[in-house]
Each structure stands twice: as C-alpha cells, then as structure tokens.
Amino acid sequence: xxxxxxxxxxxxxxxxxxxPEMAVPTAAEVPAKAQLVAVNDALAAELGLDADWLRSDDGxxxxxxxxxxxxxxxxxxxSGHQFGNFNPHLGxxxxxxxGELRNRAGRLRDIGLKGSGRTRFSRMGDGRAVLGPMxxxxxxxxxxxxxxxxxxxSLAVIATGHGVRRETIQPGAMLVRVASSHLRVGSFQYARVxxxxxxLRRLADHAIARHHPDAADAENPYLALLxxxxxxxxxxxxxxxxxxxxxxVMNTDNMTISGETIDYGPCAFMDHFDPATVFSSIDAQRRYxxxxxxxxxxxxxxxxxxxxxxxxxxxxxxxxxxxxxxLRRFPDLYTDAWRAGLAAKxxxxxxxxxxxxxxxxxxxxxxxxxxxxxxxxxxFTTFFRALARVTSDDxxxxxSLVSEPEALDAWLTRWLDLSPDRELMDRTNPVYIPxxxxxxxxxxAATGGDLAPFxxxxxxxxxxxxxxxxxxxxxxxxxxxxxxxxxxxGT
Numbered sequence: 001x002x003x004x005x006x007x008x009x010x011x012x013x014x015x016x017x018x019x020p021e022m023a024v025p026t027a028a029e030v031p032a033k034a035q036l037v038a039v040n041d042a043l044a045a046e047l048g049l050d051a052d053w054l055r056s057d058d059g060x061x062x063x064x065x066x067x068x069x070x071x072x073x074x075x076x077x078x079s080g081h082q083f084g085n086f087n088p089h090l091g092x093x094x095x096x097x098x099g100e101l102r103n104r105a106g107r108l109r110d111i112g113l114k115g116s117g118r119t120r121f122s123r124m125g126d127g128r129a130v131l132g133p134m135x136x137x138x139x140x141x142x143x144x145x146x147x148x149x150x151x152x153x154s155l156a157v158i159a160t161g162h163g164v165r166r167e168t169i170q171p172g173a174m175l176v177r178v179a180s181s182h183l184r185v186g187s188f189q190y191a192r193v194x195x196x197x198x199x200l201r202r203l204a205d206h207a208i209a210r211h212h213p214d215a216a217d218a219e220n221p222y223l224a225l226l227x228x229x230x231x232x233x234x235x236x237x238x239x240x241x242x243x244x245x246x247x248x249v250m251n252t253d254n255m256t257i258s259g260e261t262i263d264y265g266p267c268a269f270m271d272h273f274d275p276a277t278v279f280s281s282i283d284a285q286r287r288y289x290x291x292x293x294x295x296x297x298x299x300x301x302x303x304x305x306x307x308x309x310x311x312x313x314x315x316x317x318x319x320x321x322x323x324x325x326x327l328r329r330f331p332d333l334y335t336d337a338w339r340a341g342l343a344a345k346x347x348x349x350x351x352x353x354x355x356x357x358x359x360x361x362x363x364x365x366x367x368x369x370x371x372x373x374x375x376x377x378x379x380f381t382t383f384f385r386a387l388a389r390v391t392s393d394d395x396x397x398x399x400s401l402v403s404e405p406e407a408l409d410a411w412l413t414r415w416l417d418l419s420p421d422r423e424l425m426d427r428t429n430p431v432y433i434p435x436x437x438x439x440x441x442x443x444x445a446a447t448g449g450d451l452a453p454f455x456x457x458x459x460x461x462x463x464x465x466x467x468x469x470x471x472x473x474x475x476x477x478x479x480x481x482x483x484x485x486x487x488x489x490g491t
Contacts, residue, residue: 009067009101010069010070011111013100014100014206016074016097018202019203021194021196022077022190023074023075023097024074024075024121026073026074026096026119026120028113029116029118029127029128031064031066031160031172034061034161036159037131037135037158037159038157038454039054039055039156040138040153040154040155040156043154046105048103063156063174064113064160065098065116071098071111074097075096076092076095076182076187077091077121078090078091078187079193080184080185080254081252081300081303082251082253083251088189088190090121090253091119091120092119093123093125094114094117094125094126094129108180108181110180110182111176111177112179113177114129114174114175114177115173115175126164126165128162130170130171131446131447132170134157134174135157136264136443137154137175137264138458139434139457139458141153141264142154143433143434143462147430147433148239149240150239150259152178152179152260153177153179155176157174157175158176159173160172160173179262180211180258182262183206184252184253185301185303185307186252186254187203187257188307188308189252192306200308204222208225212224212225220312230326230327230330232257233255233301234334235337238294238334238337239341240261240293241294241338242342243430244273244380244381245269245270246267246278246279246289247261247267247288247293248280248283248487249265249266249280249283249288250296250297252304265487266283267279267487268436268439268487269435270290271381271436272379272380272477273378273383275289275290276289276290276291279487280488281487282488294338297334298327305324306323344424345425346361347388347421347428348420348421362418365418368411376402378401378402379401379477382477385429385431385475386398388422390412390416395409395412426465427465429465431467431474431475432475435474435476437479438457438473439457457474
C-alpha cells in the first residue's frame with residue numbers, strides 16, 4: 001500500500017454529524033515530548049495504516065491528535081449509573097473521538113484517544129492519563145482479542161513527556177483506542193434524560209445502522225435493537241466468565257451497544273476460582289464481583305430498555321410489556337452461551353448425544369464441577385488446561401492440583417465417559433493469560449523505562465493457546481508471596 005501522509009488520512013465524522021448535541025468539539029492536549037512506547041503493527045495493517053508511518057513524526061502527530069486536518073475531534077456526552085448511582089452528566093473527561101475509519105474489510109471503526117487532556121466533562125480532573133494504566137489497557141485488551149472475546153483494541157501508547165500528579169508524579173501517556181463505536185448504554189441515558197425524543201430516535205437509528213442493521217427491517221426496529229443488544233451482551237458476559245475475566249467497573253457508561261468490552265480500569269483475571277472474587281479497590285460492596293457479572297449485565301440492560309420506552313410504542317404500558325418480555329430472554333441467552341462455552345472447555349461438542357444434553361454438558365456434571373472448583377480454590381486457567389492432558393489417561397496433571405486427589409476421581413471418571421476432544425480443549429483453554437503478578441511486574445518495569453518484560457508478556461498473551469518453550473513462568477500461578485491483589489481505576 002502507499003504510505004499515508006497527513007494529507008491522505010481523513011477520518012469520517014459520522015457520530016459528530018448525526019448527533020451534534022452529544023459531540024463537543026475539543027482539541028487534544030499538545031504533548032510536551034511525544035514518544036511512541038507501543039505500536040500494534042497487526043491492528044494497523046487491519047486498519048489499512050502503515051505501522052512504519054505511524055512511527056514517523058507525521059504518524060505520531062496523527063496518533064496524538066495533533067493532525068487537525070485528519071478529522072473533527074469531539075468529546076462525547078453520556079450519562080451513567082456508577083455503582084448503582086445515576087449521574088446525568090458524565091461524558092469523556094479525558095478522551096476524544098478523533099473520527100471513524102474503514103478498515104480493510106470495509107467495517108467502520110472509531111479511532112479515539114484516552115489521556116488527551118481536559119474536556120468540558122473533566123470536572124476537577126486534569127484529563128491526562130499515566131503510562132502504567134495505558135499499557136495495562138493495551139495489554140489486557142489485546143489479550144482479550146487473542147482469546148476471541150469481543151473487545152475494543154489498542155493501536156498505540158504514546159508517552160507525552162508530561163509529569164502527571166497522582167499520589168506521586170508519574171509519566172503521562174495517551175492510549176489510541178479502536179472500537180466498533182463508543183456508543184454506550186449511558187449514551188442512551190443521556191438522550192433520554194435530556195427529554196429530547198428526536199435526539200433519542202436519531203441515536204437509536206445511528207446505533208442500528210452502525211451495529212445492528214437487521215433491526216432496521218424489523219416490524220419494530222427499536223424493539224429489535226433492544227433484542228440485539230441483549231443478545232450481544234449475554235454472549236459477551238458469558239465469554240468473560242469462561243476465561244475468568246473480571247471487568248471491575250460495570251457501570252452503564254461502560255456497557256457498549258456493540259457488545260464489545262470497553263474501559264479496562266480495575267480489571268483482572270481470576271486465579272483461584274471463587275465467585276466472590278473482587279479486585280477493584282473501590283468496589284467495597286462487591287457489586288461487580290466475578291459471580292455477579294451476569295446479574296449486573298441484566299440490570300444494565302433494564303436501564304437501556306428504560307431509555308427506549310418512548311420509541312417502542314405509542315402506549316407506555318404496552319412499551320413496558322414489550323421491554324419486559326425482551327428482558328426476560330436474558331437469563332436463558334446468557335446461560336445457553338455460558339454452557340456452550342463451557343462445553344468447549346470440557347471438550348464436549350455442542351449437541352453431543354453422549355453428553356446427555358443439547359449443549360453437551362450434563363447439568364449435574366457442570367454443577368459438581370463448579371463445586372469442585374470452589375471448594376478446592378483451583379486455579380481456573382491451570383485446571384482447564386491440565387484437564388486436557390487427562391484425556392491421555394494421566395490424571396496426575398489435575399489431581400496434583402489438590403491435596404486430596406481422590407476428591408476429583410469420581411468427577412473425572414464421569415467426564416471421561418463422555419469422550420472429550422483434547423484438540424477442542426487445547427483450542428479453547430489458554431495456556432497464557434495476563435496473570436496479575438506478571439502484569440504488575442511488566443508495568444513496574446515499563447514505568448521505570450524497561451519495556452522488555454511488557455513485550456514478552458504481550459507476546460505470550462497474544463498467542464494464548466500455543467505452549468512454547470521458554471515461556472513456562474507465564475503459565476504459572478502467582479507465587480505465594482504475591483499476596484492479595486488489588487486493582488485501581490486507571491488514571
């Protein structure tokens with residue numbers, strides 16, 4: 001492809017043009033000294049961008065929002081329930097939408113910045129971000145993409161040269177984020193609380209065109225939109241649960257209409273299985289614990305349905321009936337998606353007659369497995385990867401994980417009787433995830449100027465299913481002296 005220049009890249013402004021009430025023109029802060037820390041060559045290629053050009057001065061100007069000819073930069077307005085409490089005026093307090101770009105497959109993608117300075121929505125904040133959390137989002141989002149979980153992506157991290165005051169002075173950075181869009185449940189809450197039905201309708205039409213075009217042909221397009229978002233989120237959260245991912249801050253402004261994971265703040269992967277696991281320092285009530293994530297997603301979708309009521313029908317009572325009927329589908333949709341994912345983890349093909357159920361997982365076998373995982377606090381990732389080796393008539397990889405091996409024998413016998421497929425298991429269960437102790441090690445080193453640990457960990461987690469010599473420590477649980485783990489909202 002020809003090398004892009006600042007004069008050949010122009011981003012679309014579909015969001016800003018369709019919804020000007022929710023798009024505040026804003027300039028990105030000028031970095032004191034921009035320095036590329038990480039560039040995602042593979043993602044750049046998908047977007048039709050030359051990674052070498054992105055590393056040039058012109059490319060860095062584009063990535064940091066300094067090339068104002070490239071697009072119309074806006075801070076997006078949205079509302080949101082934060083830990084259950086509604087805030088009508090949130091918005092992008094340290095982010096900008098630079099515009100939209102069609103990738104090589106012809107799909108429209110948002111290009112946005114995080115840590116790009118103050119906006120109208122910054123309130124008392126400085127609008128900046130620091131290097132560690134931006135690298136964290138880069139690492140975790142790319143790991144999620146490699147695991148096949150729908151997610152926003154990370155194109156680049158750029159150090160800004162600014163010292164950013166938090167508890168201490170830390171190096172500032174921007175993240176360049178790529179998303180199907182940044183439309184959120186909170187976007188619809190903003191339009192609804194504004195009391196502007198025309199804005200709400202235009203927003204819904206924009207979401208349908210962007211993400212769920214089949215809804216446009218439905219008898220009731222806005223009900224079809226609700227159904228599509230419910231299905232997308234049920235599938236997404238089921239995938240989180242099946243890789244042991246804990247989002248940590250499932251506010252309604254962090255739930256996308258597209259069904260992508262967004263806003264990697266106090267997120268982490270669970271080590272020892274425990275449905276009550278919480279890592280976030282600010283989740284004192286354990287609202288967003290691992291085991292609560294499906295219920296919270298359902299609660300957020302109720303909030304989404306409430307915003308659409310004026311569009312569903314002319315009769316409020318009938319609109320509520322329609323919305324409630326759609327929302328009642330969520331538990332079954334989620335359970336079906338979760339069980340299908342778990343069937344693959346167990347090497348049981350969906351619809352396997354020998355498995356005794358339509359999704360390949362006998363209910364009692366699954367329930368007993370959850371009990372075993374919990375009672376023995378088994379490492380979630382290690383257990384499933386080791387389980388595949390049991391198909392070769394060696395139970396040791398799994399029984400060695402517990403102090404009383406016989407506790408697993410009966411369950412293993414029942415499972416082996418179903419003839420699990422090891423190849424399916426190895427394609428489904430990762431060897432490498434962003435283990436918390438390794439993430440902290442890599443970010444600490446990167447903040448100190450050493451990017452080698454970050455690069456090696458990124459290499460491991462973006463090829464998660466292939467076991468490699470020399471990467472043994474990346475498959476191991478945290479050492480005993482790592483202690484309890486706490487995460488913080490990335491700033």
